[in-house]
Amino acid sequence: MEQTNKERSLVSKVMDGLVTGIVEEKYGAVLPPQDVLSKEFDVSRTVMREALSMLLARHMLDVRPKIGTRIRPMHDWRMIDEDVVNWRFRAKPDPTFLRDVIEFRVLIEPRAAAQAATRGNASDIAAIRDAFEALRNSPPGEPGLQTADEALHTRIVIASGNQFFQQMAAIIRGALSALKPLVDLPPDAWEETVRLHSRVVEAIERHDAKEAEAGSIALIDFSMSRMSASVSDTSMGSAASVTPAAPAAPAAPAAQ
CATH class of the missing domain: 1.10.10.10 (Winged helix-like DNA-binding domain superfamily/Winged helix DNA-binding domain)
Incomplete structure (x- = not known):
């Protein structure tokens, strides 16, 4: 053995x-x-x-x-594999890959936040709050910032209760790791980042699914705008531009 x-x-x-x-x-x-x-x-x-x-x-x-x-x-590469995700994010990100990462986050994270607000139990929500407090106490330049940020987003995905979303947590962590060096965070931007994360966490704690989803979209969009300002890549668009449309309301039943 x-x-x-x-x-x-x-x-x-x-x-x-x-x-x-x-x-x-x-x-x-x-x-x-x-x-x-x-x-x-x-x-x-x-x-x-x-x-x-x-x-x-x-x-x-x-x-x-x-x-x-x-x-x-x-x-x-088989991106569903966690090892492959980690290896892929080692390579220098190109504009197309960064676009795909943003689109993936917009598809998964807002919905996961909404489901966390609905399904998360007391333990899940406490873990989310702990990760947020660690992030808030780790401003730019602090060694624990990256770990706290990844933990917060991962715990929200886990709290969604969706087993497919949960298996995507490795991609979320990899995305945050890849995008972080490209996002310039001066003091005013850091304060806004904390505020937007707080909006999502507090909505989850209130079990407000709609606000948690909206807050997550706003957070991703803000990160996207910071990255666009840093890399000046107009091909990246914005999170809002790739947000999936809400499903249409079901048609009224035919009259009997």
């Missing part, structure tokens, strides 16, 4: 190294042969084969006859 655990740890280490090389574009479009990679990482071919098979299963690689192991475009 000890040997098995050691091998698993080694496979994970090799996978991490391969991903680092991929996102840093060390290998180009095609990976070197397995024996070359085995020597590079100083592992057996069995370990290397297992590591590569794990990346293949995540749609990150593609084996082609007479070509070798090709690195697939990042948009093909």
